[in-house]
Amino acid sequence: MAVVETLGRPAQSRPETPAAQRRWWVAARTKLTPYMFIAPNMALFSVFVFFPLLYAFYVSLREWSLIDTPRYVGLENYERLFSDPQFWQSLRNTLVYSFATVPTSLAIGLVLALALNRDLIARTFLRSLYFLPVVISSVATAVIAAWLFNDNYGVVNMLLRRVGLEPVAWLSSPRWALFSLVIATLWVRVGFCMVVYLAALQSISPTYYDAAEVDGATRFQQFRHITWPLLRPATFLLLILSVIYSFQVFDLIYVMTGGGPGFSTTMVVQYIYQAAFVSSEMGYASAMGVVLFLLILGFTLLQWSVNRRVEDVA
Amino acid sequence: MAQVRSERPWRRRAEDAAIWLLLAAGAAIMFFPVYWMFATAVRPKDEVFSGSAGMIPSSFVWSNFGEAINKMPFVNWTVNSLVIAVIAVVITVTLNLLCGYAFAKFRFAGRNVLFLGVLSALMIPIQVIIVPLFLVISELGLLSNYWGVILPRAAEAFGIFMVRQFMVSIPDDLLEAARIDGASELSIFFKVVVPLSKPIIAVLVIFTFMWRWNDFALPLVVLMNQDMYTVQLGLNILRGQYNTEWTMIMAIALLSLAPMLVIFTFFQRYFVQGIASTGLK
Numbered sequence: 256m257a258v259v260e261t262l263g264r265p266a267q268s269r270p271e272t273p274a275a276q277r278r279w280w281v282a283a284r285t286k287l288t289p290y291m292f293i294a295p296n297m298a299l300f301s302v303f304v305f306f307p308l309l310y311a312f313y314v315s316l317r318e319w320s321l322i323d324t325p326r327y328v329g330l331e332n333y334e335r336l337f338s339d340p341q342f343w344q345s346l347r348n349t350l351v352y353s354f355a356t357v358p359t360s361l362a363i364g365l366v367l368a369l370a371l372n373r374d375l376i377a378r379t380f381l382r383s384l385y386f387l388p389v390v391i392s393s394v395a396t397a398v399i400a401a402w403l404f405n406d407n408y409g410v411v412n413m414l415l416r417r418v419g420l421e422p423v424a425w426l427s428s429p430r431w432a433l434f435s436l437v438i439a440t441l442w443v444r445v446g447f448c449m450v451v452y453l454a455a456l457q458s459i460s461p462t463y464y465d466a467a468e469v470d471g472a473t474r475f476q477q478f479r480h481i482t483w484p485l486l487r488p489a490t491f492l493l494l495i496l497s498v499i500y501s502f503q504v505f506d507l508i509y510v511m512t513g514g515g516p517g518f519s520t521t522m523v524v525q526y527i528y529q530a531a532f533v534s535s536e537m538g539y540a541s542a543m544g545v546v547l548f549l550l551i552l553g554f555t556l557l558q559w560s561v562n563r564r565v566e567d568v569a
Numbered sequence: 570m571a572q573v574r575s576e577r578p579w580r581r582r583a584e585d586a587a588i589w590l591l592l593a594a595g596a597a598i599m600f601f602p603v604y605w606m607f608a609t610a611v612r613p614k615d616e617v618f619s620g621s622a623g624m625i626p627s628s629f630v631w632s633n634f635g636e637a638i639n640k641m642p643f644v645n646w647t648v649n650s651l652v653i654a655v656i657a658v659v660i661t662v663t664l665n666l667l668c669g670y671a672f673a674k675f676r677f678a679g680r681n682v683l684f685l686g687v688l689s690a691l692m693i694p695i696q697v698i699i700v701p702l703f704l705v706i707s708e709l710g711l712l713s714n715y716w717g718v719i720l721p722r723a724a725e726a727f728g729i730f731m732v733r734q735f736m737v738s739i740p741d742d743l744l745e746a747a748r749i750d751g752a753s754e755l756s757i758f759f760k761v762v763v764p765l766s767k768p769i770i771a772v773l774v775i776f777t778f779m780w781r782w783n784d785f786a787l788p789l790v791v792l793m794n795q796d797m798y799t800v801q802l803g804l805n806i807l808r809g810q811y812n813t814e815w816t817m818i819m820a821i822a823l824l825s826l827a828p829m830l831v832i833f834t835f836f837q838r839y840f841v842q843g844i845a846s847t848g849l850k
Contacts, residue, residue, distance in 0.1 A: 285754070296687075297683065299664070300690050300724045308697075310701035310704065311698055313701075367592075370588050392783035392826075394804050394825075395826055402819065413622070451845070453845075502694070510785075531703070544697045544700055548697045551697070
């Protein structure tokens with residue numbers, strides 16, 4: 256109260272009594288403090304996130320191999336990008352991969368969460384087993400998956416042979432290579448979705464279900480009208496995170512298939528990496544980075560507005 | 570009505586049993602890759618290429634591990650990874666706490682705009698800006714330098730988020746009381762706020778360690794000197810160069826997981842809690 260009063264009278268900026276002086280000092284200090292607390296973080300964000308983002312636009316308008324001086328070429332990099340079949344293929348791969356992994360991981364995660372939310376024997380242990388792959392690095396995941404799906408000696412083909420089926424060229428045929436990647440991705444993602452859904456399920460008050468039970472609602476109706484709507488924030492969060500993850504997947508694919516066979520599993524981020532660090536075309540790589548950024552931004556805003564609209568209706 | 574009631578527990582139990590069996594089968598599938606990695610790592614080498622190896626190795630060749638470690642600079646990689654992860658944890662967790670505290674407990678001009686900045690940092694994947702980021706790191710003279718992989722990730726938007734969510738519930742009166750007592754802002758932070766934040770600190774330490782231990786893209790472009798390679802980079806070149814020595818690759822891969830497996834076993838609760846608090850409310 257006293258603090259507010261003192262600040263409210265600018266004419267009296269130097270209070271007379273020592274007590275009031277001290278209060279004035281406390282207030283001034285409190286005003287400055289938050290900026291000091293966030294300064295180191297903001298400095299790092301500025302240097303390593305925001306500046307690079309702006310810099311990407313700058314570099315994308317230039318031709319630059321790192322050794323020579325950058326040469327302004329206008330929108331040439333973007334024009335090239337639109338007529339580059341490999342870029343389109345990598346974009347298509349990214350979209351196919353995202354559409355294959357995002358809904359599936361959310362659906363399986365939800366089913367697992369619903370099941371593991373029941374009072375079952377050893378459910379904590381079961382939960383940990385499903386969650387375990389989340390902590391495993393993408394590189395290790397890729398190495399394990401490459402071994403499991405190895406065309407000749409992999410255990411998947413070994414099991415197929417044992418039950419009398421033909422072995423599949425998991426990693427050396429374009430179609431199955433992408434499929435193997437999707438499986439490896441689901442292995443990691445499902446546990447993450449499960450945990451987020453579990454947390455959301457546990458925050459739903461049981462009184463809703465009691466009331467529905469009294470009204471004679473079936474189990475499906477309860478899910479449809481209570482559980483699913485109340486899970487919407489979790490679904491929304493998972494959708495946004497999963498799409499961003501899928502658009503930026505790099506480690507797993509780089510190590511597991513290297514983008515091959517051919518160009519069949521090369522995603523946009525890997526094409527960016529190749530353009531920049533293999534063919535030294537910084538401008539072209541940056542142009543792709545800019546396009547990818549706009550795509551992610553677009554998807555996020557789209558999901559945001561759809562979520563808003565749904566929320567308004569509900 | 571009475572009939573329904575007597576019937577229900579039985580039906581429910583049968584249902585639980587069926588669900589349990591399905592879940593257990595699923596869990597077995599989820600765990601199988603990790604088991605198979607172990608089974609491959611300890612097998613006699615020739616058994617790997619028989620194409621019909623049993624589910625359980627015919628004999629356990631523990632010396633495979635020692636051999637892999639001796640043949641590869643695994644110890645070196647591990648030390649590099651540990652140095653990076655530990656320094657990153659100290660810096661990142663400190664900065665996250667400071668920043669999250671400011672967003673949770675202070676009202677100041679530009680707060681919303683700055684928080685929006687944090688939000689958008691969350692949405693910009695490192696791969697999108699990898700080229701300009703590489704140029705910045707190179708301009709700062711941090712190529713082939715541990716700081717080149719630590720500093721760019723030191724500000725972690727997720728961490729700021731989690732801290733903010735957590736600290737909002739610290740009572741303002743407590744901070745006000747300390748202020749009236751004449752405590753400096755820093756000592757309020759370290760003596761009042763930090764001790765109250767132990768749970769979130771534990772979560773941050775675990776997560777940051779995991780993220781930095783598992784990093785790949787940034788170290789790949791920044792650490793050009795093979796002596797500085799991390800475990801993940803080492804695993805990648807192993808996979809590229811020794812595609813046929815699966816026993817060795819699996820042994821190293823398993824060892825690369827060891828820290829995460831240990832942390833996971835002990836802090837499983839915190840992992841779940843941490844993920845649950847990353848923005849669900």
